[in-house]
Amino acid sequence: MDPQKYAILQSQLETSRDGILVVDLDNKITLTNDRFHRMWNIPPQIAALQDDAIQIRTILYQLTDPDAFIARVQHLNEYPEETSVELIPLKDGRTFERYSTPLHDFDNTLLGRIWYFRDITETKNMEEEMLKLKKLDSVTVLAGGIAHDFNNILTAVLGNIQLSTFQLAKDNPILPLLEDAKKAAMKAQALTGQLLDLSKKNTLVKQSTELKNIIKDNCKSSLEGSDISCNLSMATNLSPVDCDNKQISQVFQHLICNARQAMSGSGIIDIKAKNFSHPGNNKLTAGDFVCVSVRDQGCGIPAANLDRIFDPYFTTKVLGADQGTGLGLAVVHATITKHGGSIEVNSVEGEGSTFTILLPAGNSQK
Numbered sequence: 001m002d003p004q005k006y007a008i009l010q011s012q013l014e015t016s017r018d019g020i021l022v023v024d025l026d027n028k029i030t031l032t033n034d035r036f037h038r039m040w041n042i043p044p045q046i047a048a049l050q051d052d053a054i055q056i057r058t059i060l061y062q063l064t065d066p067d068a069f070i071a072r073v074q075h076l077n078e079y080p081e082e083t084s085v086e087l088i089p090l091k092d093g094r095t096f097e098r099y100s101t102p103l104h105d106f107d108n109t110l111l112g113r114i115w116y117f118r119d120i121t122e123t124k125n126m127e128e129e130m131l132k133l134k135k136l137d138s139v140t141v142l143a144g145g146i147a148h149d150f151n152n153i154l155t156a157v158l159g160n161i162q163l164s165t166f167q168l169a170k171d172n173p174i175l176p177l178l179e180d181a182k183k184a185a186m187k188a189q190a191l192t193g194q195l196l197d198l199s200k201k202n203t204l205v206k207q208s209t210e211l212k213n214i215i216k217d218n219c220k221s222s223l224e225g226s227d228i229s230c231n232l233s234m235a236t237n238l239s240p241v242d243c244d245n246k247q248i249s250q251v252f253q254h255l256i257c258n259a260r261q262a263m264s265g266s267g268i269i270d271i272k273a274k275n276f277s278h279p280g281n282n283k284l285t286a287g288d289f290v291c292v293s294v295r296d297q298g299c300g301i302p303a304a305n306l307d308r309i310f311d312p313y314f315t316t317k318v319l320g321a322d323q324g325t326g327l328g329l330a331v332v333h334a335t336i337t338k339h340g341g342s343i344e345v346n347s348v349e350g351e352g353s354t355f356t357i358l359l360p361a362g363n364s365q366k
Contacts, residue, residue: 019033019039021117064091084099086098087120093121095120161182164178212232229268239290284342298353300347309345310343340360342357342358
């Protein structure tokens with residue numbers, strides 16, 4: 001081959017954003033590029049060997065479903081003229097798009113197969129986040145409208161109940177019934193407040209706030225009377241955040257109550273807070289944040305449910321006043337997002353869950 005053409009081809013191979021693997025008809029490696037080795041964490045000394053067995057073992061170890069990977073390769077071996085496109089999930093959370101096509105020479109003789117691997121993790125995460133936001137927006141528009149009208153009705157109901165109690169003697173047997181009706185109406189009013197928070201109709205009243213005070217207060221109030229305690233670990237120089245105290249307090253109330261309900265009557269909730277500098281991504285702008293993690297020792301969340309836990313009215317609990325309404329985590333997600341932050345969850349069934357919140361730090365430290 002002409003040296004210039006070879007140099008161009010070699011440059012294209014090494015500057016490609018795809019990891020490239022070429023095998024012959026016997027599935028022996030004939031060519032790879034550096035991007036392929038970096039994507040699959042193959043050390044240089046291993047890559048230099050071009051040993052098929054070692055490299056395939058390295059790849060399979062990183063896959064969430066190695067059997068499916070092997071089955072697909074075997075299928076393509078049986079049908080060498082077939083092309084293939086699949087998504088491959090990895091144990092570390094990345095997702096690769098794999099494209100494979102037969103390799104022919106100039107007279108259309110089959111030489112082997114070429115595999116392209118592209119890391120689409122960020123794109124996939126962005127698409128999933130946009131889908132969540134669209135789904136949430138459609139629900140919140142409806143929820144906000146209903147909550148606003150319903151709240152007006154409840155105000156009238158509560159007002160009339162209160163006026164009725166003024167007209168009755170203290171020993172009137174109707175008073176306990178009115179008191180029960182009042183409590184039920186107040187619970188309904190609290191629920192409409194959550195819907196308004198979810199719908200973004202409640203405006204933020206921000207002020208510089210020490211999160212450690214909010215967290216301590218909610219640990220005390222949310223765990224009172226239980227055998228569950230909070231283990232607090234907070235940086236001494238923790239930055240304040242500019243936030244709506246009431247709404248952020250509700251966030252930690254929901255998270256601590258969730259953790260309490262996830263545990264079987266006793267245990268420890270670990271809450272850590274530290275300053276964190278974020279480089280920026282598709283969810284957050286680069287800058288200084290306060291990072292708070294809430295970890296329980298509960299039953300954990302099934303992997304199949306992790307992508308849905310922030311959806312309105314999705315819950316694995318029995319809906320009701322004691323266990324919840326299915327709105328708690330949706331409100332938490334909406335509130336943190338309104339504040340310019342993010343929330344993530346990591347959970348293993350049988351080992352507990354950790355919710356990690358990032359909130360933009362204020363301009364000064366205390």
